[in-house]
Amino acid sequence: MIAEESAVERPALYAVDPKQELxxxxxxxxxxxxxxxxxxxxxxxxxxxxxxxxxxxxxxxxxxxxxxxxxxxxxxxxxxxxxxxxxxxxxxxxxxxxxxxxxxxxxxxxxxxxxxxxxxxxxxxxxxxxxxxxxxxxxxxxxxxxxxxxxxxxxxxxxxxxxxxxxxxxxxxxxxxxxxxxxxxxxxxxxxxxxxxxxxxxxxxxxxxxxxxxxxxxxxxxxxxxxxxxxxxxxxxxxxxxxxxxxxxxxxxxxxxxxxxxxxxxxxxxxxxxxxxxxxxxxxxxxxxxxxxxxxxxxxxxxxxxxxxxxxxxxxxxxxxxxxxxxxxxxxxxxxxxxxxxxxxxxxxxxxxxxxxxxxxxxxxxxxxxxxxxxxxxxxxxxxxxxxxxxxxxxxxxxxxxxxxxxxxxxxxxxxxxxxxxxxxxxxxxxxxxxxxxxxxxxxxxxxxxxxxxxxxxxxxxxxxxxxxxxxxxxxxxxxxxxxxxxxxxxxRARRADVPWKAIVFDTPVVVIAIVGGCVAVMLATNWYAAVFFAVTAIFAAIMGTLVLHARAAPGEYPWHRVLEGRALLFTVFTVIAVLAGGVAELVPSLVIRQTDAAAASEAHPYRALELEGRDIYIREGCFNCHSQMIRPFDFEAKRYGPASTLSDSMYDHPFQWGSKRTGPDLARLGGKYPNLWHYKHMLDPRSVTEASNMPAYPGLVTSRVDASRTEAKVRAMRSIGVPYTEKDIHGAAEDESHQAALIVSDLAAERIDVAPDSEMVALIAFLQRLGVHAEPAPPPTQNVSLAH
Missing domain, CATH: 1.20.210.10 (Cytochrome c oxidase-like, subunit I domain)
Structure with missing residues (x-):
């Protein structure tokens, strides 16, 4: 069996005092x-x-x-x-x-x-x-x-x-x-x-x-x-x-x-x-x-x-x-x-x-x-x-x-x-x-x-x-x-040989980390152009510092990293700094995006109560695993799905639903594209409207019921994280839910489809008809169901 020891040859880092008993x-x-x-x-x-x-x-x-x-x-x-x-x-x-x-x-x-x-x-x-x-x-x-x-x-x-x-x-x-x-x-x-x-x-x-x-x-x-x-x-x-x-x-x-x-x-x-x-x-x-x-x-x-x-x-x-x-x-x-x-x-x-x-x-x-x-x-x-x-x-x-x-x-x-x-x-x-x-x-x-x-x-x-x-x-x-x-x-082992604190504080790696960290901190507090300058400075300092460290190391010396390797706390602190520098800098754009969202808020409206319930059903069924809600700024995407998505399209989505895979088409502009009957048939049997689809059928949506007693709590929770619902929206959630559901049920009844207004099918249809529609959704078309998807 191989001896249980480190697999790297390394010079001694600690001195042994011959007077100390081992x-x-x-x-x-x-x-x-x-x-x-x-x-x-x-x-x-x-x-x-x-x-x-x-x-x-x-x-x-x-x-x-x-x-x-x-x-x-x-x-x-x-x-x-x-x-x-x-x-x-x-x-x-x-x-x-x-x-x-x-x-x-x-x-x-x-x-x-x-x-x-x-x-x-x-x-x-x-x-x-x-x-x-x-x-x-x-x-x-x-x-x-x-x-x-x-x-x-x-x-x-x-x-x-x-x-x-x-x-x-x-x-x-x-x-x-x-x-x-x-x-x-x-x-x-x-x-x-x-x-x-x-x-x-x-x-x-x-x-x-x-x-x-x-x-x-x-x-x-x-x-x-x-x-x-x-x-x-x-x-x-x-x-x-x-x-x-x-x-x-x-x-x-x-x-x-x-x-x-x-x-x-x-x-x-x-x-x-x-x-x-x-x-x-x-x-x-x-x-x-x-x-x-x-x-x-x-x-x-x-x-x-x-x-x-x-x-x-x-x-x-x-x-x-x-x-x-x-x-x-x-x-x-x-x-x-x-x-x-x-x-x-x-x-x-x-x-x-x-x-x-x-x-x-x-x-x-x-x-x-x-x-x-x-x-x-x-x-x-x-x-x-x-x-x-x-x-x-x-x-x-x-x-x-x-x-x-x-x-x-x-x-x-x-x-x-x-x-x-x-x-x-x-x-x-x-x-x-x-x-x-x-x-x-x-x-x-x-x-x-x-x-x-x-x-x-x-x-x-x-x-x-x-x-x-x-x-x-x-x-x-x-x-x-x-x-x-x-x-x-x-x-x-005997006690560790003393290392002067100045050798650590003013050593090259500490200086380099201080410069890089300082540049990153300044980046966060300056405008875009200054941030680019300090980012370049940080990268240059990191590269030059690395070259200096390698150039100055000589056989038999105690390189700076050897000293660092002997101090777990110091090593951990430097690791945290290295990780957080990039982590904080990457998340800074979210502050800019929030300002952009605020400017676009006039275009967006929160989901109505029934639509919010339908969205929760969509998430529960894992539809986000196959469908994206992000139309990219390419001509072929616009021809297939509609205009490219904007920040305001999803600003009230908690969580976001941009997706990472398309096993099915993008849904960002789905609202109003098909009648309610199409969505009903599509959920019951996807092959009935889209031949060769590999989407599962969801007949249980017709018999499962939405618990309207919980809707108000959901709307209130959304308000607490920044979605602009009013007190009227919160207290009137159940009434608005019933009203919107009645419209969908009435439309389906005209097509000889009988479905309960509190069914999950109705809520999901309400959500799908809202996607990509900023204003109140127009009444959906009632023409015959198309086989195109």
């Missing part, structure tokens, strides 16, 4: 918590991939939707939450608990807190698995869970952070190895992201409204969403890579200096890039450009980390062929490199114009989730399991089979989505010589890509089979062995 101690690590999280990760991984296969089938074959609880709109958020927070979440906790104890040569300070963390996290996952299919959702990507669960996440994360930083405080190895840097960045940044994005006004037990609306909500959400990928799916997994890859290869990390550049550049640049999810939307152009520029810059540090990992395997390729965990690690790094090249590419406005809202984005996300996260998890599990249960892996051949089956599955999935996405993007924009759309009906694109949906299903199923093979292999390994807790013999 003391030997034996540490027994708490590996039970790592075993628990490993087992949970495997179980939830299989569940998450199974749900993924189901939703892939639902897109290819609509009868697989089972209303009301098992439709695509309700299961898709369950799939993403299961994979991200259940599978990858449990995996990173297993890796952090296991590796950090060994890196700091100390056992966990509190086994009780570790158990609270484990069982609390599993309870949160179960709560998600129950509430999401029931339709309780905040409708925010990767943050769908309702407010009580959000509070639970915060509390459990605090428990995790306390145990982690307490462990660092008790360390006997003072040096903070590179993996711990990434763990620190993960813990502090995820806390900030989750709290800021989850701010909402509770209405009932499992119902709330985001305090942000429209473009503000879009900016905050994708600041969170992009950086959830960065600091939950990337930085902790990079920390795991820096520990487990050298351990498995029995080689030191290729470059210590490259790991420093990789870490600081990544956490500083990543946090700025969120607006690249909102390119070519109603967001101000300069905010979009900011996100695009930093996204392109992100390519360099990302590839620096990938190359550092792959070069660590230099000279160990023969071992890669024989050890399954190294196969998974090497391939995971390759997928990381591919995904982090594709991400900046997709962040270029011209490329985004083609790719956004298409399946290309789905392929990009899954290349990272399946290839990077999934294979890193498999490599770590195959390395850890024999050491946690004290016996060799049950079957290396089975692990190799998992590798090849999983790799083929990923490739089939990603290629299918690339082909599907590019096909969609080209068909949507295709025009003939007269400028008319070649494919005016959205469903034509759906028919063209359906074979790719079946190919995706095959690829996803193969990946699921690989996960099941891994689960079986690890279970047999655990059953044949017995739990083993690692131990380490340590020597209590």
């Amino acid at each position: 003391q030997k101690m034996t540490i027994v690590y708490n590996d039970g918590i790592a075993r628990a999280f490993l087992g949970a990760s495997v179980v939830w991984g299989i569940v998450g991939m199974l749900v993924g296969a189901i939703v892939a089938l639902q897109l290819a074959w609509w009868p697989a939707n089972v209303a009301p609880y098992l439709t695509f709109g309700r299961l898709r958020p369950l799939h993403t939450n299961a994979v991200i927070f259940a599978f990858v979440g449990n995996m990173i906790f297993a890796g952090i608990y296991h590796s950090t104890q060994r890196l700091v040569k100390a056992c966990l300070p509190s086994d009780f807190l570790a158990k609270v963390h484990f069982w609390g996290w599993q309870a949160i996952i179960v709560a998600a698995a129950v509430t999401l299919p029931l339709g309780f959702t905040q409708a925010k990507e990767y943050a769908e869970l309702e407010w009580p669960i959000d509070i639970a996440i915060t509390l459990i994360w605090v428990v995790f952070a306390v145990n982690f930083f307490w462990l660092l405080a008790r360390r006997t190895e003072k040096h903070l190895y590179v993996a711990i840097w990434f763990y620190i960045a993960t813990i502090v940044t995820v806390a900030v992201l989750h709290i800021v994005n989850s701010l909402a006004i509770p209405v009932f037990g499992l119902k709330s409204y985001s305090i942000y609306g429209g473009a503000q909500d879009a900016l905050v959400q994708w600041w969170y969403g992009h950086n959830a990928v960065a600091f939950f799916l990337t930085t902790p997994v990079l920390g795991i890579m820096y520990y487990y890859l050298p351990k498995a290869a029995d080689r030191p990390v290729y470059s210590y200096r490259l790991s420093i550049v990789h870490f600081w550049a990544l956490i500083f640049v990543y946090i700025w890039a969120g607006p690249h999810h909102l390119l070519n939307t109603a967001l101000p152009d300069w905010a979009q450009t900011l996100g695009m520029v930093f996204s392109v810059m992100l390519w360099a540090p990302s590839w620096g980390g990938m190359l550092n990992g792959l070069f660590t395997l230099k000279g160990a390729w023969a071992k890669v062929k024989s050890e399954p965990e190294l196969k998974f690690f090497a391939t995971a790094l390759t997928f990381y490199g591919m995904a982090t090249f594709e991400g900046p590419l997709l962040s270029i406005k011209k490329v985004s114009a083609l790719a956004h809202y298409t399946d290309w984005i789905i392929g990009h996300v899954h290349a990272g989730a399946l290839g990077w996260n999934g294979f890193m998890a498999a490599g770590m599990f195959y390395w850890m399991a024999p050491r946690l249960w004290g016996r060799p892996l049950h079957s290396k051949k089975l692990a190799d089979l998992h590798f090849y089956v999983g790799t083929v599955g990923i490739l089939l999935y990603v290629v299918a989505m690339w082909v599907s996405g590019i096909t969609q993007g080209l068909m949507w924009r295709a025009t003939d010589a007269q400028g008319a759309l070649v494919y005016p009906n959205f469903v034509e694109t759906l028919l063209a890509i359906r074979p790719m949906y079946w190919m995706r299903l095959v690829g996803g199923t193969l990946y699921l089979v690989g996960m099941i093979l891994m689960g079986y292999n690890l279970a047999r390994t655990a059953r044949a062995g017995k739990p083993v807790d690692g131990t380490a013999e340590i020597v209590v």
Whole structure:
């Protein structure tokens, strides 16, 4: 077995006083918590991939939707939450608990807190698995869970952070190895992201409204969403890579200096890039450009980390062929490199114009989730399991089979989505010589890509089979062995050699951080032109400071970063500064957007009571997973959907509904486009009005009833977050609801359709007829239902 020690050769940071007596101690690590999280990760991984296969089938074959609880709109958020927070979440906790104890040569300070963390996290996952299919959702990507669960996440994360930083405080190895840097960045940044994005006004037990609306909500959400990928799916997994890859290869990390550049550049640049999810939307152009520029810059540090990992395997390729965990690690790094090249590419406005809202984005996300996260998890599990249960892996051949089956599955999935996405993007924009759309009906694109949906299903199923093979292999390994807790013999080191405080305060990195932080602070208080100057100054100072640091370092010296690595608190503070600098700067545009919204408020009107109820039904059914409400400023979009969306269109939407994928057409200008009868038939049987549609049917909307007694509370909650409802609107909500419902019922009755005025169908129709209509909606047309969609 490889010795339990850091995999990097490093000079001594602390001096030993020969007069001080040394003391030997034996540490027994708490590996039970790592075993628990490993087992949970495997179980939830299989569940998450199974749900993924189901939703892939639902897109290819609509009868697989089972209303009301098992439709695509309700299961898709369950799939993403299961994979991200259940599978990858449990995996990173297993890796952090296991590796950090060994890196700091100390056992966990509190086994009780570790158990609270484990069982609390599993309870949160179960709560998600129950509430999401029931339709309780905040409708925010990767943050769908309702407010009580959000509070639970915060509390459990605090428990995790306390145990982690307490462990660092008790360390006997003072040096903070590179993996711990990434763990620190993960813990502090995820806390900030989750709290800021989850701010909402509770209405009932499992119902709330985001305090942000429209473009503000879009900016905050994708600041969170992009950086959830960065600091939950990337930085902790990079920390795991820096520990487990050298351990498995029995080689030191290729470059210590490259790991420093990789870490600081990544956490500083990543946090700025969120607006690249909102390119070519109603967001101000300069905010979009900011996100695009930093996204392109992100390519360099990302590839620096990938190359550092792959070069660590230099000279160990023969071992890669024989050890399954190294196969998974090497391939995971390759997928990381591919995904982090594709991400900046997709962040270029011209490329985004083609790719956004298409399946290309789905392929990009899954290349990272399946290839990077999934294979890193498999490599770590195959390395850890024999050491946690004290016996060799049950079957290396089975692990190799998992590798090849999983790799083929990923490739089939990603290629299918690339082909599907590019096909969609080209068909949507295709025009003939007269400028008319070649494919005016959205469903034509759906028919063209359906074979790719079946190919995706095959690829996803193969990946699921690989996960099941891994689960079986690890279970047999655990059953044949017995739990083993690692131990380490340590020597209590002498006191640390004194370092003058001036050497820290006036050292180059502190000066550079002060200059960069000062420039960012001034940016926030100045106008646009001055802000550009200070942004350039900050970037220049950061680059020059880095060059000075590298130029002045000499063999045998104690570089500034060595000093920083010996002080966990100082390191954490600098990490927080680096992260918040970009985070605050990215959110500043929301203040400008608020002023813009105020100027446009005369165009917009809040939803009427019945429309608000219908919107809540729309959100409950997960319609936002397939439909966008953001018409981009392109001629082909205007011809298909209507005039481009503006900030005022969505300023009273809490949360925003711009969408991130179009499996169905955009709905931003849907109001008044079709008669009420069309919407009624479309909900009962989408194929009756749009042949070949893959949308689920919602017959339950006719029999389900709206609880009008709750409408007033919803309107009042909306008012509390800035929607301009009057007291008359609040107290008269029920009456206005009845009045608007009666008009829709009367119109349907003229078409010989009998529907209750308090049915959810009527409320949803009211909402759909309002979309894109600022003034009071005109009476809908009553002509015969058209088959065009």
